[in-house]
Amino acid sequence: MVITCLLVDDENPDRELLANLLHTYCSSIQVKANAGSVSEAIRLLPKVKPDVVFLDINMPTQNGFDLLKQIPDRNFLTVITTGHNQYGIQAVKAGAFDYLLKPIDVDELIETENKLIKALSKKNNTADKTISVYNQGEQVLIKVKDILYLKAEGSYTLIYTRTNKEILTSKNLQQLVEEINDNTVQRIHKSFAVNVSCISAYTPLGNEGIVTLHNQVKLKVGRKYKQELKEILP
Numbered sequence: 001m002v003i004t005c006l007l008v009d010d011e012n013p014d015r016e017l018l019a020n021l022l023h024t025y026c027s028s029i030q031v032k033a034n035a036g037s038v039s040e041a042i043r044l045l046p047k048v049k050p051d052v053v054f055l056d057i058n059m060p061t062q063n064g065f066d067l068l069k070q071i072p073d074r075n076f077l078t079v080i081t082t083g084h085n086q087y088g089i090q091a092v093k094a095g096a097f098d099y100l101l102k103p104i105d106v107d108e109l110i111e112t113e114n115k116l117i118k119a120l121s122k123k124n125n126t127a128d129k130t131i132s133v134y135n136q137g138e139q140v141l142i143k144v145k146d147i148l149y150l151k152a153e154g155s156y157t158l159i160y161t162r163t164n165k166e167i168l169t170s171k172n173l174q175q176l177v178e179e180i181n182d183n184t185v186q187r188i189h190k191s192f193a194v195n196v197s198c199i200s201a202y203t204p205l206g207n208e209g210i211v212t213l214h215n216q217v218k219l220k221v222g223r224k225y226k227q228e229l230k231e232i233l234p
Contacts, residue, residue: 003029003116006048008041008064009056009081018054018081018104025106026113038062042070050076051120052097057082068094072200072214073162077119079112092233093201095214122184131179133159133169140167144184148213149194150176162198164215188229189222202233 005022009015015034022029033048035041037059045053053076057064068078077097080087081104091099097119098112129144142159151158152173159167159176169176177185177193187193194211201212202221209221209229221229 001028001117001121003051003113003120004032004048005029005052005054006033006035006041006044006050006076007031007054008035008038008059008067009054010036010059011056012036014056014081014102021104021106021109025110028117029113038064038067038070041067045071045076052077052079052116054079054081054100055096056080057087058084065090065094068096073198074214077116079116095200129180129184131176133167133171133176135167135169142167144180145195145197147185147195148198148215149192149217149219150185152191160217186225186229186232188225189220190224192219194219196232199233202229 007015007018019031022031032050033044035044039062041053055064055067055078057080064080074095078095079098079100080091080096081100081102083102085101088099098115100108100112130141131144133140133142142161146161146163148160148162150173151160153168155172157169157171157173157176159169161167173193177187184195184197185193186196188211194213198213199211200214203210203212207223207226209226210218211221212218
């Protein structure tokens with residue numbers, strides 16, 4: 001498969017070095033464009049539509065996290081590239097897919113490529129998957145990728161979509177999770193299942209936890225599901 005990427009770094013030598021490393025060691029990753037600032041990256045993203053953005057943190061005016069804040073509902077994965085090791089926790093909270101410390105180690109870069117191939121292959125396999133439910137007597141087809149989260153309502157389920165639409169179905173929560181049948185939508189609580197790609201932050205809370213979605217909705221993670229969720233989060 002071909003993975004398209006955008007490189008965002010204010011240091012031209014660092015962009016050139018990463019581009020060369022990708023060309024030499026990561027045959028699946030194709031550099032489509034470079035940006036030297038957050039504002040330039042924001043302009044390029046709609047045109048380039050990359051699968052992944054390799055994003056530096058320390059840049060003048062606006063830093064890498066400012067870019068991520070401006071695009072909460074992202075359709076690309078983010079790999080943080082930085083010479084500073086103190087941003088790991090912040091990167092996880094910002095929804096970064098991976099984290100590479102400069103100077104970039106070739107083995108770690110290849111490992112990131114393998115992770116990207118696995119994640120994007122799964123994404124492509126489920127991109128057009130739909131589920132069928134009845135809502136107010138009418139059959140409704142919902143794309144799995146458009147689901148934000150599911151909420152149990154007794155023996156019924158409320159489906160919340162990315163467009164803020166709410167659909168009540170007579171299928172129970174477990175039925176829907178089994179019908180989707182992959183890690184796209186993950187059970188996190190007896191009452192909730194979420195689209196993992198919509199999680200912007202995970203916060204441990206004793207034996208449980210809290211996930212924050214891109215629209216700032218916060219949902220409780222049950223003790224039973226905590227470890228499984230942590231294992232599939234980037």
